[in-house]
Amino acid sequence: MKGYWDERFSKGKIWGELPSNTVEAATKLFLNNGVKTVLVPGAGYGRNSKALATTFKVDAIELSQQAIATAKEQDKQTTYIEGSVFDLPIPHKKYDGIYCYNLLHLFLLSERVTFIQKCIDQLAEDGMIFLTCFSNKDTSYGQGVEVEKDTFEYKPGKVAHFFSEEDLLNHFKHAEVIQTGSIDEKLVYIDQTERTYKLRYIIAKK
Template identity: 45%
Template sequence: MSQYWSGRFAREGMIWGNEPSPSAEQAREVFRMAGVGSVLVPGAGYGRNTKVFSEGFTTYGIELSKEAVELAQQWDPKTVFIAGSALEPQLDRQVDAVYCYDVLHLFLEEERQRLIEACLAQLQAGGLLYFTSFSDEDPNNGCGHRLEPGTYEYKEGKYAHFFSDGDLRSHFSETEITESGSFLERLHSSTGGTHEYILRYIIARKRD
């Protein structure tokens, strides 16, 4: 996976343009209302979404691809970017909130749990989580070779897990879930193309 994303960032740069996901803007308002001061963004990419948070919060981004980190540091110098795996805690402190955009569905079950556990380990008690992921209502669900229940290699060399609402909630069963839902996401690529995905989101709070 690391080679795939590093290669794409090296070839295509800011793959999905510089406009943030509407979910990042929604998360920012949720965090602001809760009095959040610091935010962690695992799988931060080149900073497309971190910039939404770094204008008002102390923001940390974790990204495996060094090529993406170099782009991110130029695009969003206010965020502290860390080159490393989001599956392991990378901070020496805890934050008030975690925003994780379209990372959870990239892993098989064991690693999905590792990602959530790493995020919780870096989150203050009572802190907020906002995650997005592929929905089982997306047209790609069920396409290609099935690797695990709900997980398909829908393109050659590229697989994803497609969440039902119940499945997503079960992944966060150790937290206090406050909201979940779905929405249509439109991505505009650097080459001028447009891609649409049906995503789910979940907002939860780490138990005290």
């Protein structure tokens, strides 16, 4: 997994400089709920953590050394931690908020369950999480070999899970779900090609 992402990020800022549109929504939500500290798991080269760090004290954990090197060049405010989300918790730290963009769907079921629990455990009392993931309405649903229900191996060793609303809610059954929804998000790639993804998001409290 690390080798795959290092290779992808060696090509530069593959999804451009701009943060996801969801960063604005997450910022409003976090401000309305008194959030001051935010953890960003799977931060990539920092396009979202950099934007969040203009308002919050942000730590980001990311597997790819290559992505972290790029992130650190352009964002001096976020604290970037090289490592896997499966190495959480970060000792002696609790966060008021977690913002996680398009990481959860990269994992198999047992890993997804572990990752979500690790996020919940890393939150302060009443902390909240804003998370996005692939929707089962996305056009890439069904491409490749189905290795688990709604999870497809679309390249050797690379899987993507596609969430229905019910499935997403079920993943968060140990948290207090505040809201779920669907969004269309356009990504403009470094080569200027574009692709609009159908995503789901969830807002949940510890």
